[in-house]
Amino acid sequence: MSVALVVGTPKGAAILASKDRKNWSERFVLQGWPVTASAQDDKGRIYAAVNSPSYGVAIFVSDDLENWKQLSAAPRYRPEDRGNPEHHRIVGQMDFEGKLKSGGRFVDQIWTLHWAHGALYAGVSEAGLFVSRDRGESWQPVDGFNEHPTRATWQPGFGGLGAHTILSDAKNPNRMWAGVSAAGFFRTDDGGKTWAAKNDGVNGDTGQCVHSVTHDPRNANVLFRQEHRGVHRSDDGGDTWRVIEDGLPVCELSDGHRCSFGFASAIDLKTRNVFVVPLEGDNFRFPRGGQLAVYRTGDGARWQPLTDGLPANCFTAVLRGAMAADQGDPGGIYFGTASGTVYASADCGDRWKEIASGLSRITSVGAYSA
Amino acid sequence: MTVRVQLPPVLRNAVGGERWLEADGTSIAAALSDLAHRHPALGLHFFDEQGAIRRNIIFLHDGTMIRAAEALAHRVNPGDEIVLTNALAGG
Numbered sequence: 026m027s028v029a030l031v032v033g034t035p036k037g038a039a040i041l042a043s044k045d046r047k048n049w050s051e052r053f054v055l056q057g058w059p060v061t062a063s064a065q066d067d068k069g070r071i072y073a074a075v076n077s078p079s080y081g082v083a084i085f086v087s088d089d090l091e092n093w094k095q096l097s098a099a100p101r102y103r104p105e106d107r108g109n110p111e112h113h114r115i116v117g118q119m120d121f122e123g124k125l126k127s128g129g130r131f132v133d134q135i136w137t138l139h140w141a142h143g144a145l146y147a148g149v150s151e152a153g154l155f156v157s158r159d160r161g162e163s164w165q166p167v168d169g170f171n172e173h174p175t176r177a178t179w180q181p182g183f184g185g186l187g188a189h190t191i192l193s194d195a196k197n198p199n200r201m202w203a204g205v206s207a208a209g210f211f212r213t214d215d216g217g218k219t220w221a222a223k224n225d226g227v228n229g230d231t232g233q234c235v236h237s238v239t240h241d242p243r244n245a246n247v248l249f250r251q252e253h254r255g256v257h258r259s260d261d262g263g264d265t266w267r268v269i270e271d272g273l274p275v276c277e278l279s280d281g282h283r284c285s286f287g288f289a290s291a292i293d294l295k296t297r298n299v300f301v302v303p304l305e306g307d308n309f310r311f312p313r314g315g316q317l318a319v320y321r322t323g324d325g326a327r328w329q330p331l332t333d334g335l336p337a338n339c340f341t342a343v344l345r346g347a348m349a350a351d352q353g354d355p356g357g358i359y360f361g362t363a364s365g366t367v368y369a370s371a372d373c374g375d376r377w378k379e380i381a382s383g384l385s386r387i388t389s390v391g392a393y394s395a
Numbered sequence: 396m397t398v399r400v401q402l403p404p405v406l407r408n409a410v411g412g413e414r415w416l417e418a419d420g421t422s423i424a425a426a427l428s429d430l431a432h433r434h435p436a437l438g439l440h441f442f443d444e445q446g447a448i449r450r451n452i453i454f455l456h457d458g459t460m461i462r463a464a465e466a467l468a469h470r471v472n473p474g475d476e477i478v479l480t481n482a483l484a485g486g
Contacts, residue, residue, distance in 0.1 A: 080406060
């Protein structure tokens with residue numbers, strides 16, 4: 026099986042390619058651009074989102090992972106849209122004289138790109154959704170989400186107010202989900218016109234710090250959610266959630282709550298195995314005792330630690346967008362660390378191998394057929 | 396009125412790898428607007444959603460540093476060279 030990984034870092038993207046998932050080639054593209062997200066459309070084209078504190082966001086496309094072309098359009102808010110001052114402060118959206126931008130709402134990062142039902146969706150910071158129905162040549166805001174009735178209550182997390190997760194239902198184009206730090210998880214059942222908060226069983230209505238959510242789009246209503254406050258499962262499309270942490274390391278958060286903390290998650294569609302990388306709480310944010318470990322579950326009833334090939338004395342993190350599955354047989358699972366190393370498993374997590382190192386902070390990993 | 400504008404390396408992909416572009420305008424902002432009109436991908440990088448020049452862009456006009464806030468009114472003359480650069484920080 027030929028696979029290509031797009032590994033996003035603040036310096037550009039590493040393209041790791043393999044025909045057998047044993048031997049990997051590496052080259053570095055989009056040099057000088059922070060690469061924050063990627064996606065593949067139904068024709069095999071790869072989209073990579075970049076951002077810069079100086080030059081804003083943009084989207085590059087490639088059909089061969091070697092030659093990249095910047096698109097002339099990108100998600101942008103309207104001049105009249107009003108922004109969140111606390112988000113501005115957190116992301117340092119000010120000039121180099123220290124003056125905050127006044128009033129407006131700006132796209133300062135594309136957190137995620139998602140291809141579904143012939144459209145490309147972008148989840149951005151300051152939190153919002155945009156859709157392109159012409160493969161990135163033009164973008165429209167998803168107003169039902171961006172102007173949500175609860176928006177005034179949305180508060181940014183440590184990394185700002187960002188819409189970082191988009192999921193879709195393979196059987197129902199009108200149903201989608203979006204996750205926002207730190208506003209929570211939302212679902213639309215009318216193609217994006219209206220969105221309902223889906224956090225029952227996690228806590229409250231909005232105000233939740235969802236870190237990542239994964240699922241099988243063909244069995245879309247079974248959702249696995251890595252929340253700031255623990256790992257949860259929903260069997261009803263997000264209407265209700267329950268904690269599923271049997272076998273996961275549980276730690277104490279800064280507020281005293283005990284749960285399994287982490288960011289990234291991924292799913293192998295063939296087995297429906299789900300993967301997370303627990304970290305030692307929001308104070309420490311590295312694997313317990315420095316043993317890098319991926320945890321796997323089939324149905325959420327019990328999690329199994331996977332450490333074969335992963336290092337001890339590894340005091341780094343795996344960020345929310347930095348894990349992906351290639352959907353091969355057996356499933357290939359990949360993740361990158363905040364200290365610039367990429368690990369791969371070609372057997373659905375049983376054994377791991379370092380396939381790249383020396384990169385900077387890895388913020389996104391996409392796995393694509395090549 | 397034509398001036399020459401040098402793009403930083405990361406922006407050159409948007410114009411087929413060109414380093415220098417010619418632009419019409421009597422101010423830095425007008426020259427950028429002209430370039431954005433002819434190269435919409437560059438416009439994303441020059442101007443934010445409210446139409447303001449992105450604040451961390453710095454211009455060198457014949458060797459003199461001009462900040463974004465000053466670019467609207469800063470006059471340029473035919474044949475002048477404007478170098479785009481940006482505030483740098485970190486490693």
